[in-house]
Amino acid sequence: MGPVNLIDGRRGTAVLVASRRNHKGAVILVPRAADADPEPVPFSNAIELLSTQHIIDIVCMQERLFGDGGLKPPPELAQG
């Protein structure tokens, strides 16, 4: 999905792969020490690191992409 500012000042990346029913449907790649690969943390475990705005961004986009409630995906992601 894209970069997210963590409330401890680090910059992570949100990755959306499945619906909210899947525990790992949204993952935050949290940076670790230099030269180490980022740690993939399931959204529900990373939620305390995220601002309210980023939580809304992530959950709404996940619902639009993978939910069955009728919300439409962004036009640029709707095709294919």
Add this chain to the structure above:
Amino acid sequence: MSTENRGYDIDALLDEVVTLPSLPSTVARITELVNNPDTPLSEVGKAIASDPALALKSLRLVNSAYYGLREKVSSVEHAVVLLGAKVIRNLVFTASVFQTLESAEEDFLRHCVACGVAMKNLCETPGVSRSAALTGGEAFIFGLLHDTGKLLFREFLPREYAEVAALSTDRRVPWVQAEKEVLGITHADLGARLARKWKLSDELADAIAGHHDVANCVVPGHRGAAALLGAADYICHACGLAEAGVVPPRLSDEAWALTGLDSVNVLSALEATFASYGSIEELVALAA
């Protein structure tokens, strides 16, 4: 692209360019009746029935999923008894706004309805900061009316408003920032004036005024409502329930803090809004 800031003064604009519409007389009469505790419910029913188009729209609304009644309501008198005077006042007001919005673009209408539903859901979420007066039914009206200033700009200043749209799209700046650059005032300023003309509550007028910047509230105690309205607006944009191409608004850290939303209760507010999508579409169909 270059734009010229007209630097409109809102009072001059209202004197010379924009005529704020009056609240429909039936709605004004019903509001007056409901605000008087001595009014018999039968009088409220008669007042609604005196405007057949409004009565019909009110009945269709009351039978929608949004109100969730188990039995079908076939007369306004029945609706008044079933729901009580204050709920009926909000319902009739909603029906009247829907009549006003009939000619609006469907995307705009959907955004207004969705913002009403999101605002209602936020106000019913535990832990959220809201005044005692801001119940679910009232909150829906806040969302429904939050962008009425845009309608007025489109009607009275179409050329300048097209410039606002172009500026927002070309530079990817939030709509309200483009309004400030082109017009000098915003749809929030204008919508708040309309709410005050219609003698709606000060909290509602201030929430509209401050939904993009809580500092615009006249009464500091109304900043919480403005922040919640801004959050409802933000949620609608995040859900794609907004006009196509409009750059999402930004909410300040102060506004987010004022909402009382946190990592737990925001999830329940979002779940409620996702679950309301069907009733949003039903209300849009009723209004269109």
